Amino acid sequence: MIGRLKGILVSKQPPALMIDVNGVGYELEAPMSTFYELPDIGREVVLITHYAVKEDAVALYGFHKENERALFRSLLKVGGIGAKTALSILSGVSVNDFARMVINAELGALTRIPGIGKKTAERIVVEMRDRVDGFSGPGVSGVGPGRLVADDPAAEASAALVQFGYKPAEIARLLKDAAEPGDTAEILIRKALKAALR
16 A cells, blocks of 8 residues: 655656655546645655555555545545546636535536536535545645646647547637636646636
8 A cells, every 4th residue: 555655756747746755657547636635746756645446457556645646536435436536627627616615515516517416416426425524624725836848738728628528629629718817737726626616
């Protein structure tokens, strides 16, 4: 079991990143909430991890905060939710906002997250209502400033949004509405995800 990694950030291309730990490169996937907190490439980073073994693959997921990993693991226990959808949820809303949606049974808000239909949203509310209190709290901070640097921020943002389940036409609309001169890929992704949830 791998529960934590400390090493040098080698690459970050949402939702994938690589950390060099004493010469071994660990490939991980992470939600955008974690990407917002990553240092520049070449700097040291510490991530809490979730190690998943499936029939046909082994995967490693990284998180900046313990409550994000706890929510991710809890989401995987809900029928119909896999790792991709769980990452999409953590990328689209904060832990506190998600807890509020579940407690208040905000099905409309939940179904605006890619990969979540009405039945899945209902299942989330029923199965997680008693568990979300433990994930939320004052220790959850907001999204930090953008740090990703890309040659083509719009293309990088588009690629990341495809990984989170958005369709090309929807991505084009979201980015067109959100983009401003000088935006990094990270800022574009954050704006697009917020716009999609409105």
